[in-house]
Every structure is written in structure tokens, then in C-alpha cells.
Amino acid sequence: MDIKRKKRRGLQAWVSWWIEKILAASGGITAFIILLIVVFLFKEGVGLFQSPRVDEGYVLLMHSSNEVDQLSADELKGIFDEDITNWAEVGGKNQAITSLRLDQIMDRFTEEELGGEYEYLSQRMGELIATTPGVIAFVPTLYAPLDHPAVQAMTDNTIALRDFFVGKEWIPTATPVPLFGTLPLVMGTLWVSLFAILIALPLGLGVAIYLAELASPRVRSLLKPVIELLAGIPSVVYGFFGLVVLVPWVQRVLDLPVGETAFVGSLILAIMALPTLISVAEESMKKTPRALREASLALGATHWQTIYKVVVPYASSGISAGVVLGIGRALGETMAVLMVTGNAALIPHTLMQPVRTIPATIAAELGEAAAGGSHYQALFLLGAILFLMTLIVNLMAEALAKKQHNKGF
Amino acid sequence: MRMKRKKRAQWLAFALFRLLGVLVVALLIWILGFIVYQGIGVISWEFLTTGPTEGMTGGGIYPAIVGTLCLVVGSLVISFPLGVMAGIYTQEYAKKGKLVQFIRLMTNNLAGIPSIVMGLFGMTLFVNTLGFGDSILAGSLTLSLLVLPIIIRTTEEALASVPYAFRVGSYALGATKLQTIARVVLPQALPNIMTGLVLSVGRVSGETAPILFTVAAYFLPKLPTSILDPVMALPYHLYVLVTSGTDLEATRPMAYGTALVLIVLVLIVNLLAHGVRNRLGRKVKMN
Known part of the structure; x- marks a missing residue:
């Protein structure tokens, strides 16, 4: 009897020890997932800086007398678009450029x-390059006359860090070299998100003050579910609504050539950021100590003066936390923005232009990018950039919320 | 005189705030009203029970509804036990201090990671590295990462709201820690934990970005037969209808109908969460 009980207790202790270990392991799961995300995003993306710029299977050929052996992605684009027409412009001798593609x-x-099966193509190409000293040709390696004495292949370098982070053009499908300048995408994301918060802040703060200070319990119990419902509407529905209602409306009212602009994106994001902003701001205002409030009222301040001179300043860190959280949401929002901003990869100058944000770019282009190719890698790096941006924003919000929490009295 | 001016400022400010409150309600009514008004005519038994036909201009959305249900069940089967266990650990077992702070920070950060980044991650890890392909399994795993923080947070809050006296009473009767948690604390906290579950249903059924590259099929009339099959899903179907149909005017009614189904789903989920929360247990923050 006694032994039996002891045995059972031993088993029980053993089971609960294991359960405790399993629980502890699942407690660490979120940290583990974040670690995995970082590892995988960078693992897939970092190859971009080691891969050649020219697509695999293609090569750039020049006349062997040409001294230029380094061209940046922008210069190459300029040459093949015939914006740059003389080698002197890119550091060579004074000679006209003839840019040739296979066709x-x-x-x-x-x-x-050429021969029926293009068996003489390589030979003809060699002759053509030999007779045209200013030539630069973008051809498949298969047909390249690399052993011809008058032909040299341009040494291809890898995609430069500088081109990626401060490049002004994002044209991933451009030939001979794709342009992966992320600046317009980063700027587009920031513009749309920051402007969205500018719209949402006064609105959200007003509603939060109303909820925390003025509304009767009945109105509150009506308004809170409305705000929760706004938070629950799927982003693709917001995008749809924006596309069929706001886009034509903005186009008509502001008389624009296209309605799909950064402005509509900001409007939609503002609506989507409202619930977060309102609930965080309201909560921190409700925590204002009673003593502070009563002291203000006792000094003869009206309720309104108490709100804007005591309650709002007291809750300022909490309100900022809400703002920063709202920015974080807006930065990463994909579907709604993708559907209403028009997706032009331009550095925005006004809000009334189409823009393209980082999440929208990933969503729109990843399906077409070949796995493992440079476009694919560039999109993963964009994901990594977005991850870092939101991580910083979240840590900021965390710090602000903590500051509010620690406010003693 | 001065008093009067002060009063007038207050009256103006408060009137403005009331107006803003009304504006938020109007905003919701506008969005919901628009979609209900446009979509209600499309909804029929046939719309809900047949697949799309005639290049998405006719038929219904049955495969998308089934697909979304599969994803909801799949992702919650994964994230719910995991999230509840993680919540129990941080709230009941872990010593309050640096470790718990770190875990909370990580949970909050996970909640803040954009859904498209989750999609990228799910695609490399589940679809490519683990070789699940575009499948319910890969999509569910990706979506479960998205709702895990919600479940952990609601679990923690639910456990924290169980009065301390209950635990002490249980210990006094000779129960072990595990028995106390399993038989006293968890049953008390369950209604609030369920709120997190219901909210996660709403989140999973509305997310598009994470399933773009992990599960969603453009058009797939047959229903899935295993968890390694791709499926259609409501939000992705709406996106496809709105942006990439061959005849956008003709697919519009289908899009309104799909949006309405999604909205109704969200409404039901919210009402359910409210019901659970108000009827049972103390208030838990809904986010």
C-alpha cells in the first residue's frame, strides 16, 4: 500500500517534471521563431551581393581595344537605352557607342x-564586333565568339551594396542588368505610412478623449465594439473598398489623371490604424491618477482644460506608443496598399502620385521571380529591410509603453 | 467673462469630440453598408455551394469557403495548444524577471512582424526547405505563426485574471502545482482563453499576404483531398476577382458577394467573442 503510493507519487513527479519542461520549451517558441525568420530571410537574400549582375547564360562583349572594363548598372542601362552615346562619358576614349542586343x-x-540552325551566328558576331570598335553587345553565352581575337568579354562584377541601398531605380526585369535600387520603395513605404498617421492621429486622439472622458457607459459599450469591428475587417476588404469607392472619388474631386495614388493609400491605412491608436491612447488616458485630475479641477480648471493640460500630457508616452504601433502596422500592410496605390516604383514628389511600397512590391513580384535568381534574392532582402524597420518601430513602441507604465505618482 | 470664454472653449472642444465619435461609427456603417448593399443581391444558395464558372464571372465561391475553413482549422490546431502552453509557462511557471520580460518582448515583436514577411518566411521554410509545396499544411503553419502571439497574450491575461485565492485554496488542500493549474486555474480561465481562439479565427480567415505564396490557388474547382493539396481561400479569391480577372466589370458582382461573405464571417466572430467575454469571466483586452 505504502509502496504503491510512493510509486505513484514518483510517476507523478516524473510526469509533472516533463510537462514543466515542455511548457518551458513552448515558452521560448516566439523567440525561436523570430530567430528562424532572421536566419531564413538573410540566407535567401544575401546571395544577391555574390551573384553576377548579368543573367546567367548571358555575357557582355566588347571590342578588345576597348579600355573600359567596369560599368555600373546605371551606366549599362544608359548605354542600352541610348542615353549614353560616347565611351568618353564612362571613362573610355572618345568613340561612339554601338549597343547591340541579339535581335x-x-x-x-x-x-x-546565319545558317539554318544559326551555326554561323557566332562567327558573324565575331566579325561584326571586330569591325565595330565602339561596340558593346549583350548576347547569350552559347553564341558568344569568345575565342575571336578582337572580342573581349566584360568582367562582370557583383551587384554593389551601394546600388541596392541608394539606387534610384527599381527595374528588376531590365536587361542587360536588372536595377535593384530600393530607395523609391523605402521612400514610398515611409511616405504612405507617415502621412497615414498624420491623418489618423487627430481623429484617433479625439475619439480616444471622447471614449475616456466624455462618453456615458452606454455610448462606450456601443462605440468599443464598433472600433473592434473596424480592426477586424480584413485588409483585402479595405483594399477593395478603397479601389471601388475612394479611388474614383479622389480622382474626381481632386481632378487627377489617375486615382490610384499615395494619398488614397494613406487614407485607407489611416482607417486601418485608427483602432490601434484609439485603444492604446484611451487606455493610457484612463490610467491618469484621480488625484491629478481632482487637483486640476480644484484649482478652477474646466474639464476641458484638465484634459488638455493634465490628462493628455500625462498619457503622452502611451499616446506616442499608440502612434508608433500604428506606424508599424502601416509599414507592413500589404494587400490594401497594393490595391490602391498604383504601384509605380518612383520616388514620390507629391502625395498625388502613384507609389509602390515594399510589402506591395514583394506581393506583386515574388510570384514571377525565379527561385534563387537575383530578383528573388532582392525581394528577400526587401523583406529583411521591412523586418528590420518594423522591429525598430516595435521596440520603440515597447520602450514608450514601458515609460508610460513606470510613471509613478 | 473669463469663465464664459472657458466654458465656450470646452463646449466647442467637446462638440468636436462627439462629432469624431459619430464619425467613426459613420465610417464603419459606410464601409459595411456599401458592401452589404452591393453584395446582398449576389448571395444565394447557389453562390455558396458551387464553384466559379465562366472565367470567374458566374457560379459561386464554395471551394474558397472550404479552403478558408481548412486553413482556419489547420492553423488553430497548430497554434492553439502551442500558444496556450507558452502562455501557461510565462504566467505560471517562469520566474518573474529578465526571462519573462524577454519572452514578452519577443511575443510582441512577433505580433508586429508584417504578414508579408511571414509569407516570405513560410515560403522558404515550409514550402521549399521542408518540401511541403503549396499546401494546406504550409499555409496553416504560416498562418499559425501570425496568430500565435494573440493566443499567448489572451492566455496570459486570462490566467492573470484568476484570483490568487483560488490557487492558495487548492494548495492548502494538498494539490500540486500542476494539479492546481490543470483543475482550478485553467477551467476558470478557459472562457477568456476561448476569446483569443475566436479572435484568431477572424484573423486567419481574413489574411491574404501570408497565403499568397504558401497555399492559395488562383482557380481550383476540386476540393482538397489531403493536407498537401493547395486550396482556394476567400481573401485571396477576392483579391484575384478585383485585380486580375479578364473582365473586371463582369466579375465585380462576384467580388461584392465574396467581400460580403468575409464581412459576415468577421461580424459573427466578433459577436461570438463578445458573447463569450461578456457572459463568462472578466474582461480581456481584445486586440
Whole structure:
């Protein structure tokens, strides 16, 4: 009897020891997931800076007398768009540039000259390059006449960090080299999010004051669920609403060529950020100590003066935490923004232009990017940038909320 | 005189705040009203029980409804036990201090990670590295990461709201810590934990970005037969209808109908969460 009980107790202790260990392991799960996210995003993305700029299977050819052996992505784009027409502009000798793509080369020869199965293409290409000293040709490696004495292949360097972070153009499908300048995307994201908060802040603060200070319990019990419902509406529904209602409306009222602008994106994001902003601000205002309030009223201040001189300053850290959290939400919002901002990868100059944000770019382009290719890697790096941006914002919100929490009296 | 001016300022300010309060309600009514008004005519038994036909301009959304249900069940089967266990650990077992602070910080950070980043992560880890392909399994795992913080937070708050006296009473009767948690604390906290579960249902059924690259199919008339099949899902279906149909005017009614179904789902979830919260237990923050 006694032994039996002891045995049972031993088993029980053993079971509860294990349960405790399992619980502890699941307690660490969130930290583990974040670690995994960081590892995987960077693992997939960092290859971008080691991969060649020119697509695999292609090569850039020049005449062997050409001394230029380094061209930046922008310069290459300029040359093939015929904006740059002389080698002197990119550090070579004074000589006109002839930029050729495969189809342009093939147009110069008849079918007989190329052969039925393009067996003479390589040879013809060699001759063409040998007779045109200012040439630069973008051709598949398969047909490149690399052993021709007058031909040299340009040494291809990897995508530069500088081009990625301060490049002004995002054209991932451009040839001969794609342009991965993230600046317009980062700027677009920041513009849309910050302006959204500018719209949402006065509105949200007003509603929060109303809820915390003025509303009767009955009105409160009506208004709170409304705000929770606003938070619950899926972002794709907001995007749909924005597209069919706000976009045509803004276009008509402001008389714009296109309605899909950064402004509509900000409007939608403002509506979406409202619930977070209101609930955080209201909560921190409700925590204002009674003594502070009563002291203010006792000094002859009206209720309104008490609100804006005592309650709001007291809750300021909490309100800022709400604002920062709202910015974090807005930065990462994908579907709604994707549907209403028009997605032009331009550095915005006014709010009435189409813009493209980081999350929208990822959502729109990842489906088309070949896995492991440079475009794919660039999108993962964008994801990593977005992750870091929101992480910083969240840590800021955390610090602000803590400051509010620690306010003693 | 001065008093009067003060009063007038107060009257003005308060009138403005009331107006803003009304504005928020009006905003919700506008959005909901618009979608209900446009979508109600589309809803029929046929719309809910058949697949899309004629290049998405006719038929219904049955496969998308089934797909969303699969994702809801799949992601909650994964995240609910995990989240509740994590919540129990931080609230009941872990010593209050640096470790708990760190775990809370990480939970909050996880909640703040944009859903598209989760989608990227889910695609590399679940779809490619683990080889699940575009499947319910990969999508559910990705979505479960998204709702895990919600469940952990509501669990923690629910446990914290159980009075200390209950635990002490249980200990006094000779129960162990585990028995106290399993038989006294958890049953008390369960209604509030369920609020987190219900809210997660709403979140999972509305998210689009995480499923873009992990599960969602553009058009798939047949229903899934295993957890390694891709499915259609309501939010993604709405996105497709709105942006990439061949004839956007003709697909519009379908889009309104789908949006209405989504909205009704969210409404039901919110009402349910409210019911659970008000009927049972103390108030838990809803976020």
C-alpha cells in the first residue's frame, strides 16, 4: 500500500517534471521563431551581393581595344537605352557607342549568312564586333565568339551594396542588368505610412478623449465594439473598398489623371490604424491618477482644460506608443496598399502620385521571380529591410509603453 | 467673462469630440453598408455551394469557403495548444524577471512582424526547405505563426485574471502545482482563453499576404483531398476577382458577394467573442 503510493507519487513527479519542461520549451517558441525568420530571410537574400549582375547564360562583349572594363548598372542601362552615346562619358576614349542586343545583331544578316540552325551566328558576331570598335553587345553565352581575337568579354562584377541601398531605380526585369535600387520603395513605404498617421492621429486622439472622458457607459459599450469591428475587417476588404469607392472619388474631386495614388493609400491605412491608436491612447488616458485630475479641477480648471493640460500630457508616452504601433502596422500592410496605390516604383514628389511600397512590391513580384535568381534574392532582402524597420518601430513602441507604465505618482 | 470664454472653449472642444465619435461609427456603417448593399443581391444558395464558372464571372465561391475553413482549422490546431502552453509557462511557471520580460518582448515583436514577411518566411521554410509545396499544411503553419502571439497574450491575461485565492485554496488542500493549474486555474480561465481562439479565427480567415505564396490557388474547382493539396481561400479569391480577372466589370458582382461573405464571417466572430467575454469571466483586452 505504502509502496504503491510512493510509486505513484514518483510517476507523478516524473510526469509533472516533463510537462514543466515542455511548457518551458513552448515558452521560448516566439523567440525561436523570430530567430528562424532572421536566419531564413538573410540566407535567401544575401546571395544577391555574390551573384553576377548579368543573367546567367548571358555575357557582355566588347571590342578588345576597348579600355573600359567596369560599368555600373546605371551606366549599362544608359548605354542600352541610348542615353549614353560616347565611351568618353564612362571613362573610355572618345568613340561612339554601338549597343547591340541579339535581335539587333540578327537583323544585320540574312538567313543564309546565319545558317539554318544559326551555326554561323557566332562567327558573324565575331566579325561584326571586330569591325565595330565602339561596340558593346549583350548576347547569350552559347553564341558568344569568345575565342575571336578582337572580342573581349566584360568582367562582370557583383551587384554593389551601394546600388541596392541608394539606387534610384527599381527595374528588376531590365536587361542587360536588372536595377535593384530600393530607395523609391523605402521612400514610398515611409511616405504612405507617415502621412497615414498624420491623418489618423487627430481623429484617433479625439475619439480616444471622447471614449475616456466624455462618453456615458452606454455610448462606450456601443462605440468599443464598433472600433473592434473596424480592426477586424480584413485588409483585402479595405483594399477593395478603397479601389471601388475612394479611388474614383479622389480622382474626381481632386481632378487627377489617375486615382490610384499615395494619398488614397494613406487614407485607407489611416482607417486601418485608427483602432490601434484609439485603444492604446484611451487606455493610457484612463490610467491618469484621480488625484491629478481632482487637483486640476480644484484649482478652477474646466474639464476641458484638465484634459488638455493634465490628462493628455500625462498619457503622452502611451499616446506616442499608440502612434508608433500604428506606424508599424502601416509599414507592413500589404494587400490594401497594393490595391490602391498604383504601384509605380518612383520616388514620390507629391502625395498625388502613384507609389509602390515594399510589402506591395514583394506581393506583386515574388510570384514571377525565379527561385534563387537575383530578383528573388532582392525581394528577400526587401523583406529583411521591412523586418528590420518594423522591429525598430516595435521596440520603440515597447520602450514608450514601458515609460508610460513606470510613471509613478 | 473669463469663465464664459472657458466654458465656450470646452463646449466647442467637446462638440468636436462627439462629432469624431459619430464619425467613426459613420465610417464603419459606410464601409459595411456599401458592401452589404452591393453584395446582398449576389448571395444565394447557389453562390455558396458551387464553384466559379465562366472565367470567374458566374457560379459561386464554395471551394474558397472550404479552403478558408481548412486553413482556419489547420492553423488553430497548430497554434492553439502551442500558444496556450507558452502562455501557461510565462504566467505560471517562469520566474518573474529578465526571462519573462524577454519572452514578452519577443511575443510582441512577433505580433508586429508584417504578414508579408511571414509569407516570405513560410515560403522558404515550409514550402521549399521542408518540401511541403503549396499546401494546406504550409499555409496553416504560416498562418499559425501570425496568430500565435494573440493566443499567448489572451492566455496570459486570462490566467492573470484568476484570483490568487483560488490557487492558495487548492494548495492548502494538498494539490500540486500542476494539479492546481490543470483543475482550478485553467477551467476558470478557459472562457477568456476561448476569446483569443475566436479572435484568431477572424484573423486567419481574413489574411491574404501570408497565403499568397504558401497555399492559395488562383482557380481550383476540386476540393482538397489531403493536407498537401493547395486550396482556394476567400481573401485571396477576392483579391484575384478585383485585380486580375479578364473582365473586371463582369466579375465585380462576384467580388461584392465574396467581400460580403468575409464581412459576415468577421461580424459573427466578433459577436461570438463578445458573447463569450461578456457572459463568462472578466474582461480581456481584445486586440
